[in-house]
Amino acid sequence: HSQLAGIKRILPKIKKNKYTMVLSDISIKKNRSAANQKSALNILFYLDLTAKMRLYIIVVFYLIVLYIFPCYRSFSLSEEYYIDLLKYGTDLDIVSAFSRINDDLGEKVNKNVLAVFKEKHSEKVYHIIVKYVGTAEIKGAANILLDELVKENLGDNYKEGLINSVGLLKISGSFNILKDIYGQKRTTKRIKLSIINAYGKIGNKSIEETLLKILKNEDEDVDLRARAILNLGELGTNESKDLLKEILLNTYEEKILRMYAASSLSKIGKDSVLETLAAVIDDKSHEVAEYAVNSIAEIGSNQAGDILIDALRSDYDKVRYYAVIGLSKIKYKKATDILKFKAEYDTNETVRNEAKKALDNIKTGTN
Missing domain, CATH: 1.20.58 (Methane Monooxygenase Hydroxylase; Chain G, domain 1)
Incomplete structure (x- = not known):
């Protein structure tokens, strides 16, 4: 049979x-x-x-x-090939070649790359070259990017590429241009999101104030406010800490704002925000609770480890899961006994398996 x-x-x-x-x-x-x-x-x-x-x-x-x-x-092609390609190749040739490049091709090639903006090409060529400029962090490209950014009737793909490269190059002189574009009625949500991301990469006092203004504007699109929260975390300064704490603890606030507030607080406040993060481990929104546990694990101190041990008694499977992952990451030996129990008796199979892995990992730790 x-x-x-x-x-x-x-x-x-x-x-x-x-x-x-x-x-x-x-x-x-x-x-x-x-x-x-x-x-x-x-x-x-x-x-x-x-x-x-x-x-x-x-x-x-x-x-x-x-x-x-x-x-x-x-990778194996020579500098001369790329120089000749930029001089004599078709637009399709240039797009095809540079779409596969993720490394700096060198000063000689980069000089010819910047010369492309003085020539007539399709927007696809400019877009792929702008992407390369940001990835390779080409010095001397700032003025060219800003000149391109203020041109009229740019497609969103190209405009987004310009803004991303401005952020990667941390061009501080771009602030007023970006602020002006953000405020234009015709600017799409997609472009506004890319501007907020660029703000987070550039980072200065004026930008922090602008991000806080976006966040505080309750008439603003919630996704834009959420992105502002994430980039305040990237800036890592204390000015926004109290506001983010307030948002996290407000159960009437938009869930995504509370989730991102938990994420950003771990980058801003370290141990000073642990009490606030611990307060939402049993939140009615399990997503908020999960973000809080992840943020506590990111802080990774002994105090954070103690809070993660408490989180292992949560009714939420994912909260216990992320608590186990966090304890494993920081190799917190004080958690050994409860992890042994979870490895044997937790009602969730994934939590049991991760608890076993965490125990093995903690054995090699120094905490």
């Missing part, structure tokens, strides 16, 4: 030919000996495995050709 079950499973997958048909006939007919049936079945299983291996080889080869080879080729 087990042999017949195996045959029924694999026969539909094997390409039918005269050999497989004969083998299947031998393996199924009752008048055949058990040895013959077993031999035929083994061969069929071998054919099934061979077919799968061929498929795997084809898939791997396809991935190499599609992804790995182009990347290898892009």
Whole structure:
């Protein structure tokens, strides 16, 4: 019976030919000996495995050709190639080549990269070059990017790329331009989000005040206010700490704002915000509680470890899960006993498994 079950499973997958048909006939007919049936079945299983291996080889080869080879080729090409490409290549050639570049190609190439903005190309070329400028952090590109940014009728793709690169290069002189674009009626939500992200990367006193203004404006889109919270965390200054605490503890506030407030507080206040984060571990919103536990783990102090131990008694499975992950991350030896209990008796299988891993990890710790 087990042999017949195996045959029924694999026969539909094997390409039918005269050999497989004969083998299947031998393996199924009752008048055949058990040895013959077993031999035929083994061969069929071998054919099934061979077919799968061929498929795997084809898939791997396809991935190499599609992804790995182009990347290898892009790294192996010389500076002269990229210089000539920028001088003589088509727009499609330039877009194709630079879409695969994630590293600085060198000063000589970069000089020619910046010269592209003096020539006439499609917006796709400018977009991919702007992306490269930000990734490679090309010095001397600031004025070019700002000149491009103030041009009229830019597509959102290109404008977003410019703003992202302005942020990556931390161009402080871009603040007034970005603020002006943000305030324009025609500016889309997508562009506003990219501006807020750039603010977080650039970081100065004026930018912090602007982010706080966005956050405090209850008429502003909630996603924009949430993004402002995240970038206040990136700035890492204390001025926003009290406001973020207030948002986190306000159960009537938008859930996403409270979640992001928990995340940013861990970057701003360290131990000084632990009491506030601990207060929402049993919050009615399990998402807020999960973010709080993650933030406590990020702080990673002994006080944080004690709070994570308490979090292991939460009714929320994910809160216990993240508490285990946090204790494992900081290798908090004081948690050994409760983790042993959780590894054996927690009602959630994932928590039990992670508790076992945490115990192994803590054995190597120094805390």
